[in-house]
Ligand SMILES: Nc1nc2c(ncn2[C@@H]2O[C@H](COP(=O)(O)OP(=O)(O)OP(=O)(O)O)[C@@H](O)[C@H]2O)c(=O)[nH]1
């Protein structure tokens with residue numbers, strides 16, 4: 116996908132725009148030679164040790180000073196990309212950044228394509244494909260837990276689990292194929308019960324990875340929480356109270372919120388995406404109707420539904436309303452009924468509600484029980500975690516492959532148990548091993564690589 120692997124690439128690796136400092140990165144066999152052309156005292160740079168910094172002036176092609184910079188030199192293979200690499204820490208001016216890039220190109224470097232530095236790291240086996248995906252997650256991580264998962268995956272938690280799974284599969288294949296080789300002779304083979312047990316262990320381990328995705332994905336993308344209910348029940352007040360900000364317009368007029376309003380909030384290191392919605396009612400107003408349609412779309416898309424009720428107005432219609440919302444929610448979603456405005460109600464009886472769904476009394480106005488609400492949200496997210504293990508996958512690509520591996524393993528086990536011939540069984544096992552290779556990138560194709568590396572921007 117990056118066809119000419121021998122080129123020396125350069126790019127600005129810090130964010131676009133102006134900051135105090137910017138970083139230009141060069142990677143490739145000639146990067147040290149090319150970078151040295153920016154200096155008047157090249158010897159000092161050539162003799163600089165690996166991983167050390169040099170404070171120096173750099174010059175343009177016209178011999179005029181470009182900037183005072185810090186240069187770091189990494190000598191292959193001990194760099195992120197596995198190639199000779201130079202990083203230039205210059206002042207943040209966009210002019211300086213672009214002049215450095217232009218000068219480097221004139222000295223023989225090429226502009227890096229999006230994700231090309233990471234691709235080189237993968238190409239030179241510095242990281243495998245699952246770690247590359249974790250790197251993308253790490254760069255975009257916005258909460259403590261998403262950061263933790265990305266770091267774990269970067270460290271190779273999943274890669275070493277895959278290596279172990281692969282080794283066990285290889286062992287099984289060898290035993291199955293041994294049966295084939297000596298099929299006609301009276302040779303004592305590995306006991307099939309034992310083989311079945313090993314396959315079962317593999318099935319269990321891949322199942323654990325598959326079930327970890329629900330939690331992993333929630334952490335990576337943030338948990339969408341829709342605040343829904345009839346008009347005027349206090350949905351927007353609740354959003355504002357949670358955010359501790361007057362984000363949404365609040366008024367006593369029913370139908371105030373017309374469009375959805377989405378804001379992120381990190382609670383105890385977990386990212387939630389709270390969505391305030393238009394109050395649900397039948398209306399002739401075209402705009403309000405469109406708003407209500409969006410509310411229903413958000414009920415479908417969200418993982419948590421905060422069904423807000425005005426505790427002052429509870430009648431038979433309220434229960435019909437709750438039932439109609441419940442009918443739109445599936446088993447994977449969490450429905451929590453909030454009896455709001457509890458500050459204005461005495462002796463609120465929530466028993467009838469708790470029969471319908473998890474319920475708490477709150478007051479968006481006085482903040483009563485909002486801490487309890489937050490705790491319920493956290494507990495629900497934690498309940499998605501199916502084991503204490505830190506082997507958690509966050510990529511849908513990996514999920515799909517593990518699901519298919521699991522299917523092949525189940526088939527292999529059935530074959531073993533039914534006493535099928537070794538070649539049938541080993542075919543399923545080989546298929547599973549092939550897919551494991553696809554996860555780490557040991558076996559791969561350009562489409563997969565393209566999809567993964569295009570998620571990075573230039574300079575990464
Ligand atoms: N006493 C009391 N009043 C509240 C509480 N929450 C909201 N209110 C009031 O209820 C009215 C409606 O509040 P909103 O937050 O605009 O209600 P909403 O559900 O967003 O309404 P729509 O956008 O029209 O669907 C406002 O006058 C709020 O001040 C509460 O907990 N206690």
Ligand SMILES: [Mg+2]
Nearest residue numbers: 350351371372
């Ligand atoms: Mg509102």
